[in-house]
Every structure is written in C-alpha cells, then in structure tokens.
Amino acid sequence: MLLINCPYCGVAAEETELHAGGEAHLKRFGPDSSDDDFTGYLFHRENPKGVHFERWRHVNGCGKWFHAARCTNTLEVFGTYSAQTTEPPKDLLDTLRAKRPGFKWRNIA
Amino acid sequence: MSDVALALGGASFDGLVNIEELAGQGMVTLRGDLSDTTIISAVKDVFGVTLPGTRETAFDGAQGALWMSPDEALLLCPYEEALQRADELSAKLHGSHALVVNVSDARAVFRLKGVMLREVIAKLAPVDMSPDAFTPGMVRRTRMAQVAAAFWMDDANTARIVCFRSVAAYMFGILSVSADDASAVNHFTR
Numbered sequence: 001m002l003l004i005n006c007p008y009c010g011v012a013a014e015e016t017e018l019h020a021g022g023e024a025h026l027k028r029f030g031p032d033s034s035d036d037d038f039t040g041y042l043f044h045r046e047n048p049k050g051v052h053f054e055r056w057r058h059v060n061g062c063g064k065w066f067h068a069a070r071c072t073n074t075l076e077v078f079g080t081y082s083a084q085t086t087e088p089p090k091d092l093l094d095t096l097r098a099k100r101p102g103f104k105w106r107n108i109a
Numbered sequence: 110m111s112d113v114a115l116a117l118g119g120a121s122f123d124g125l126v127n128i129e130e131l132a133g134q135g136m137v138t139l140r141g142d143l144s145d146t147t148i149i150s151a152v153k154d155v156f157g158v159t160l161p162g163t164r165e166t167a168f169d170g171a172q173g174a175l176w177m178s179p180d181e182a183l184l185l186c187p188y189e190e191a192l193q194r195a196d197e198l199s200a201k202l203h204g205s206h207a208l209v210v211n212v213s214d215a216r217a218v219f220r221l222k223g224v225m226l227r228e229v230i231a232k233l234a235p236v237d238m239s240p241d242a243f244t245p246g247m248v249r250r251t252r253m254a255q256v257a258a259a260f261w262m263d264d265a266n267t268a269r270i271v272c273f274r275s276v277a278a279y280m281f282g283i284l285s286v287s288a289d290d291a292s293a294v295n296h297f298t299r
Contacts, residue, residue, distance in 0.1 A: 008179050009164055009250075014235035017251055060252035062178035 004056060007080045008064040021055035024067045025086060025106075049073050051096055051103040053088060056080075069096060113188065116217045116277035124288035126223030130281065131269070134218040135191030137184040137198065138177075141207030151201040155194050156184045166248050166261050175248045175261060183259070183271070188213055217277035219284060221268040227297040230260060230268065232287045239297065254283045 002015040023045050029037040046052065052072045057065045067085070069078040069092055078099065079092045088096075088108065096103060103109065113132070121129040141148050143160050152160055158174050160182055161167040167174045173185040186194055195211040202209060221229060231238035233253040243249065248261040253270070256279060260270040272280045286292070 011164070011249070017235055060257050061250050062181075064178060 002070075002075060002077065004068055004070075004077050005080050006058045006061060006064070007066050007082055009058065009062040011061065013058055013061055017058065017060045019057045019059040021057050021065060024053040024055050025088075027086075046106060048105060051078070051100055051105055053105060053108075055083070071100070113214075116274045117281055120281055122281070122285045122288060124285065124290050125225035125293055126221045126229050126288050128281070128284050128288060129220050129222075130277070131218040131220050133188040134216075135186040135188040135194070135211070135213045136216050136218075136271070137186070137191055137195045138210050138212045139182045139184055139198070139207065140180055141202070141205060142180060143176075143182060145205065145207075147205050148202060148207055151198055151205075152182070152184065154201065155198045156186060161248075164247055164249065166246055168263075175259065177248075177250060177259065183212075215274055216271050217274045217280065219270045219272075219280065221270065221284070221288075222266060224266055224298060225288070225293065226262075226266065226268050228294055229284065229287045230270075231296070232292075232294075233283055234258070234260075253280065256280060 003012045004018060006013050026041060029041040050071055050073055052070055054068050054070060055065060056068050065083040066080050067083060067088070068080045069088060070076065078096055081089050081092060115130055115132055117130045119130050119132055121127065139152065149160050152158065152174060156172050156174060157169045158167040158172060161174055161176045163176055165176050171187050175183040175185070177183050191211045191213045195209050199209040227238040234251045236249050236251050237243060245262040245264050248259060250259040252258065256272055256276040258270055258272040258280065260268055262268045270280070
C-alpha cells in the first residue's frame with residue numbers, strides 16, 4: 001500500500017484515494033512533428049526498476065493532479081510536487097541523489 | 110412552491126450511532142481563488158464567515174464554509190436561503206474569475222450522533238480518525254467504501270457527511286452496516 005502526500009491538501013492519502021496518471025514530464029509532439037517524435041511521445045515510456053517520476057490525481061479528495069517521485073522497487077515515495085512544472089524541484093533531486101546515487105531517469109540524473 | 114423531496118425521505122438508523130438524513134441543509138459550491146480578497150469579503154458578506162484555511166471549517170450558527178480544495182469551498186446555509194444567497198454571491202463576484210452554484214438538491218447530508226462515530230467512519234474511509242489526528246474544525250474529502258464523500262465533526266459526538274444525492278441510498282446502507290450494534294470494535298473508546 002502506498003501513502004502519498006498530496007501537495008495541495010497536505011494529507012497523507014492512501015492509494016485507494018488516488019488515481020495513477022502514468023509517466024510524468026512527457027513533452028507533447030503535435031501535428032507538425034516528425035513521425036519519430038510523435039511515436040516517442042505517444043508510445044515510448046520509461047519502465048525503470050528504481051526511481052520513477054509519475055503523475056497522480058487525488059481523485060477522492062481535492063481532485064488535483066500532482067507529481068510524485070517513487071521507487072518502483074521498494075515503493076518508497078521520495079516526494080511530491082506541483083503539477084505546474086516541467087521538471088522536478090531541485091531539493092527533491094538533491095534528496096534523490098543522496099538516497100540513490102547514480103540514478104538515471106530519461107535526461108534526469 | 111413544491112415540497113422538497115429528500116433522497117431517502119429523512120431515513121434514520123439507530124445503532125452504535127444515530128444516523129439521520131438531514132433535511133434543510135442548503136449547500137452552495139464556490140470555485141475561485143480562495144485567497145482573493147474580493148472573494149473572501151463577498152463570502153463574508155453573504156455567508157457571514159471568513160473562508161477557512163486548508164482542510165478547515167468555519168461556522169457561524171447555521172451558516173458556514175468548508176474547504177474542499179485549493180480553489181473550491183462548500184458554503185452552508187438554511188435550505189430555503191441557498192438559492193437567494195447563491196444569486197447574491199454570484200452578483201457580488203461579477204467580473205471575478207469565480208463560479209457559484211446552488212447544489213443543495215444535488216447532495217445528500219447525513220448526521221451521525223454518538224460516541225462511536227469515529228469508529229463508524231473509520232471502518233469506511235481511509236482516514237486516520239484518532240482524536241489526535243481528526244478533530245472538530247477539520248473537514249476531510251475522501252471516499253467512503255466506493256463513493257466520494259466529505260465529512261466534518263461539529264463537536265466530539267456529532268459529524269455530518271455529504272455525498273452525491275445519487276448515492277444516498279448506498280451511503281445510508283454502508284453507514285447502517287458500519288453502525289450495526291453487533292459490529293463494535295471499540296477501537297477509539299477503549
């Protein structure tokens with residue numbers, strides 16, 4: 001069972017109160033993009049054993065979307081942050097670098 | 110004017126706690142920036158309370174406000190006044206980026222009375238109901254069994270639960286089962 005802190009209402013929400021929203025920080029490639037970019041945007045996803053960045057929605061709560069950094073192996077939740085950003089906040093990355101030296105996720109390391 | 114028909118006709122149940130479907134609860138939903146001074150003063154004018162902080166409630170007699178999300182509040186007042194107050198608030202917020210709707214008939218409200226209410230709620234919602242973690246003055250939006258709900262405590266022995274009217278019968282059913290006399294766990298009253 002996961003307990004994830006919702007950054008908007010501040011509760012430690014239990015997994016059944018949330019809904020997973022897939023991988024975080026995807027960059028959309030629209031109509032005029034190349035086939036390769038569009039394929040990557042639509043289909044290619046990270047599937048790491050270790051640090052992962054995800055989108056979650058506090059669906060049975062405040063209803064807000066947010067981001068979470070989580071370990072897919074140990075289910076440790078490193079932290080959550082606002083949905084209105086294109087990259088993880090620096091303090092969270094520092095935590096991750098300290099806890100999981102050498103982790104790599106897409107272009108984040 | 111036509112009579113107000115409650116979802117369950119004011120059903121009630123006596124068990125570990127007394128459960129009653131409440132009549133006469135007016136509810137107005139407000140969406141907008143809750144830190145905006147125009148919105149704060151308009152709510153104060155029409156509903157008589159200052160908008161509460163995160164997961165808090167504010168009450169002044171029968172009128173009050175519940176924090177629902179960073180940009181949503183549920184304003185409470187007597188049922189007969191809800192429509193007029195919603196119109197009044199709407200008029201005051203003309204030009205602001207805000208939305209005001211009377212949702213009194215879209216929701217059902219239950220009142221739980223009794224010392225065992227923490228246990229009755231804890232069986233249904235993934236919420237820490239210990240007296241240290243959840244106290245009167247707080248509101249929690251969550252799920253109860255399979256449906257969305259919000260609840261708050263008016264005092265140590267009284268709680269009110271709001272859910273969608275369409276799931277009122279389900280809510281009354283699960284609350285009644287959870288409050289069955291033979292199902293006491295006595296976790297919080299030991």
